[in-house]
Structures are given as structure tokens and as C-alpha cells.
Amino acid sequence: MTAATPSPSEQFHPAPLLRAFAWSTVGVTFVYLLNCYLSYWQDWPTILPIFRNAGGAGVLAWLQLLFYVLVIAGASYWCFSSAATRSLRDDAERLTAVAAYIIRAAFWAVLLIGFVDALISFLRVEGLLDSIAGHHLTTELGRAKFRGPYIHIPLVIVGMVIAAVRKDIDFIWLALLVVVAELAIVITRFIFSYEQAFMGDLVRFWYAALFLFASAYTLYQDGHVRVDVVYAGFSRRTRGAVNTVGAVVLGLVFCWTILTMGMWSKSSILITPLLGFEVSQSGFGMYIKYLMASFLAVFGVSMMVQFAASLLESAADFRGEPGGREIEAEITH
Numbered sequence: 001m002t003a004a005t006p007s008p009s010e011q012f013h014p015a016p017l018l019r020a021f022a023w024s025t026v027g028v029t030f031v032y033l034l035n036c037y038l039s040y041w042q043d044w045p046t047i048l049p050i051f052r053n054a055g056g057a058g059v060l061a062w063l064q065l066l067f068y069v070l071v072i073a074g075a076s077y078w079c080f081s082s083a084a085t086r087s088l089r090d091d092a093e094r095l096t097a098v099a100a101y102i103i104r105a106a107f108w109a110v111l112l113i114g115f116v117d118a119l120i121s122f123l124r125v126e127g128l129l130d131s132i133a134g135h136h137l138t139t140e141l142g143r144a145k146f147r148g149p150y151i152h153i154p155l156v157i158v159g160m161v162i163a164a165v166r167k168d169i170d171f172i173w174l175a176l177l178v179v180v181a182e183l184a185i186v187i188t189r190f191i192f193s194y195e196q197a198f199m200g201d202l203v204r205f206w207y208a209a210l211f212l213f214a215s216a217y218t219l220y221q222d223g224h225v226r227v228d229v230v231y232a233g234f235s236r237r238t239r240g241a242v243n244t245v246g247a248v249v250l251g252l253v254f255c256w257t258i259l260t261m262g263m264w265s266k267s268s269i270l271i272t273p274l275l276g277f278e279v280s281q282s283g284f285g286m287y288i289k290y291l292m293a294s295f296l297a298v299f300g301v302s303m304m305v306q307f308a309a310s311l312l313e314s315a316a317d318f319r320g321e322p323g324g325r326e327i328e329a330e331i332t333h
Contacts, residue, residue, distance in 0.1 A: 014083035018315055019091050020076040022308040025252060026095065027071035029259070029304050033297075035064050036263050040271055088316040089323050095309035096220055101163055102302045103213045107174060108166075109159030110209040110291070113152050114177075114202055117286045120147070121198035125284040144277040144287045152291065171214050178206045197285035205288050212295045216302035219310060240317030247314060251307030258300035270297055 038044035038060075045061040047068075079086075120141055123129035130138045140146040181203045188194040231239065262270035272278070273293035280289050316323070 013319065013321075015088055015315065015319070016080040016083040019083075019086070019088065019312065020079040022091065022095065022312050023075035023079060024072045026098070026305050026308050027075050028068060029255075029301060031067045031071050032259065032263075033301070034067065036271070038064065040266055040275060087321060087323075088312040088319070089321065092309040092312040092316070095305055095312070099216045099220070099302050099305040099309065100167075100169060102298065102305065103216055104163035104166070104169055105156075105160040106209065106213050106295075106298045106302075107159075107170060108162045109156040110206065110213075111174065111177070112155040112159055113288065113291065114205055114286075116151060116155060117147070117288055118198050118202045120151070121201075121284060121286050122196070125196050125198070144279045144290070147287045148277040148290065152288075169217055171210060171217065174206060174210045178203060178210060181206060197280070197282035201280065201282075201286035201288065205286065205292060208292050208295050212299040213302070215299060216306040219303065219306045236317055237320060240314045240319075243314035244311060244318055247307045247311040251310065252304065255300045255304040255307060258296060259304075262296055262300070270294065 035046065039046045044064065045058055047061055047065045049058070049061050050065055120129065123132065124138070124142065129141065133141065141151075181199070185195060185199050185203065188199070231242065234242065262268055266272065266275060270293050273290040276290070277287070278290040278293070279285070279287045
């Protein structure tokens with residue numbers, strides 16, 4: 001006879017406050033990105049004038065502050081209203097799915113952009129693009145402010161659509177493509193005495209993406225290097241406590257440092273290249289330098305979401321809740 005499945009309330013103790021903190025952190029992260037877009041690309045004011053001179057702050061500044069309030073209030077309401085039906089592990093799984101989608105979309109975007117931009121650069125350097133695309137379009141494709149909005153951004157959207165359909169994370173193929181691209185440089189340089197700037201750009205573009213985008217997935221797999229001379233001997237509960245504190249004090253703080261230092265103003269190290277569609281000095285190389293600056297933003301956001309998931313998963317371990325990746329299955333006869 002099979003035992004009846006326990007109700008959600010029997011499986012775990014509700015932790016709405018911790019869930020609200022995790023979801024609010026993720027929500028504020030995405031509102032912060034929206035705030036950066038509105039402020040730097042649409043010339044909206046930031047929320048800073050509110051804190052400097054509340055009476056002199058415009059409506060748009062207050063509206064942006066309202067976005068933060070709404071996302072925190074909405075996350076808190078949902079977490080408290082669903083406290084009896086959702087466990088920490090349920091939310092951790094959902095947050096992991098969000099992080100996985102972000103890195104899948106980023107993977108497909110850099111894969112498509114790498115192929116297309118390298119092809120355009122090859123045709124330009126060999127003088128073949130003019131006969132294919134015409135003189136006017138060839139001239140426009142030589143401008144970063146044209147190639148970015150009309151070539152790269154549509155490919156990013158295509159990558160997001162593919163990521164929504166294909167659920168697998170294909171970093172192994174990106175790693176293979178990095179090897180193939182580097183091998184192509186070696187073969188063409190030493191056998192055919194042929195090498196162009198875009199070939200090296202492609203290797204750096206894909207390698208940077210592989211290194212930064214795979215970090216959140218590696219965190220989920222607990223694959224990052226850990227000095228675990230002491231940690232390895234901890235109980236599951238103690239490991240949960242250590243990881244919970246680490247996810248907040250080290251993980252979330254680290255991600256917020258990247259996003260705030262890199263995107264605080266128009267002169268910040270991530271915003272400046274994106275606003276100007278910055279490219280390398282090589283005129284016939286790939287026009288992707290500004291995108292490589294955005295890799296740090298993708299890294300910060302995906303890691304933020306995954307650290308929030310890790311926080312909930314680790315807290316569940318500390319609380320002794322059933323499930324989890326470290327649980328060994330019990331075999332009964």
C-alpha cells in the first residue's frame with residue numbers, strides 16, 4: 001500500500017519573509033535595468049533627484065521610484081499569500097529557470113551575432129560585400145551605429161525566441177566553436193599565410209561569453225572551485241547555514257557591486273561602450289566590442305538570480321526541509 005502524499009504544510013514550514021527577500025531582490029534588479037535604459041537611452045531622470053531635493057524632483061523620477069515600490073510590494077504580497085502552498089525549494093527551482101533562460105538567450109545571441117558579424121567582416125575585408133549588398137548598404141554596415149541596431153539587436157531578439165523554445169543549455173557547443181575558431185586561425189596563418197582581425201575578435205567574443213555566461217549554471221551545479229577542507233566535513237544543516245550567509249554577504253553584494261559600479265551613470269564602464277556602440281581600432285574587425293561590455297551585465301544579472309535561488313535552496317537545507325540536490329535517495333525493500 002502506498003502512503004498518502006503529505007500536504008504542503010506537512011512537507012515544509014512557510015518562510016514568506018525569506019521568499020519575499022529573494023524575489024524582491026530579483027525584481028529590483030530588473031527594475032534597475034529598466035531604470036538604466038530609461039535614464040540613459042530615453043533621457044528620463046534617475047531617482048537620485050528625489051533624495052537630493054524631493055520637492056524639485058520631476059514626475060518621471062517619482063514614477064521610476066514607484067516601479068521599485070511596486071515590485072517589492074508585489075513580490076511580498078505574492079510570497080505571503082502563497083506561503084502555505086510554495087516551499088523554498090519550489091521558488092529556488094523557479095528562479096533557477098529564470099537564470100537558465102537568461103544565459104540560454106545570451107548564448108544564442110552571441111552564437112548568431114558571432115557568425116553573422118564575422119561573415120560581414122570577411123566580406124568587407126575581401127571587397128565582396130559591395131557586389132552582394134550594394135554600395136549604400138556596404139557603407140552603412142561599416143558604421144557601428146548601423147550594424148548594432150539593425151543587425152545585432154534583431155539577432156538578440158531571435159536568440160531570446162530560440163531560448164524560449166529550446167530548453168537545453170548548449171555551452172559545450174560554444175566551447176567547441178571556440179576551439180574550432182582558434183584552430184582556423186592556426187591553419188590559415190601557418191599554412192595559407194592568411195589572417196584577419198575579425199578572426200581573433202571572434203575567438204575573444206565567444207570565449208568571453210563562455211566564461212561569463214556559464215558562471216550561473218556552474219553555481220547551480222555547485223561546480224565553482226571551493227576550498228572545502230573544513231566545509232567537506234560539515235553536516236547538511238551547517239552547509240546550508242554557510243551557503244545561506246555566503247549567498248547574501250558574498251554573492252548578492254558582489255553582483256550589486258558589478259551592476260552599480262558598471263551602470264551608475266552615462267560615464268560608467270558598461271554604459272559608455274553601449275551608448276556609443278564602441279568598436280575596436282581595427283576597421284575591418286568585428287563590431288562587437290560594445291557587446292562584450294554587456295557580458296558583465298549579463299553575468300551580474302544571471303548570477304544575481306542564481307544566488308537568490310541558492311539562498312532559498314541553502315535555507316531549505318538549513319531548515320531540514322525534504323528534497324534538495326544533496327539528499328541521497330533511500331532504498332527500501
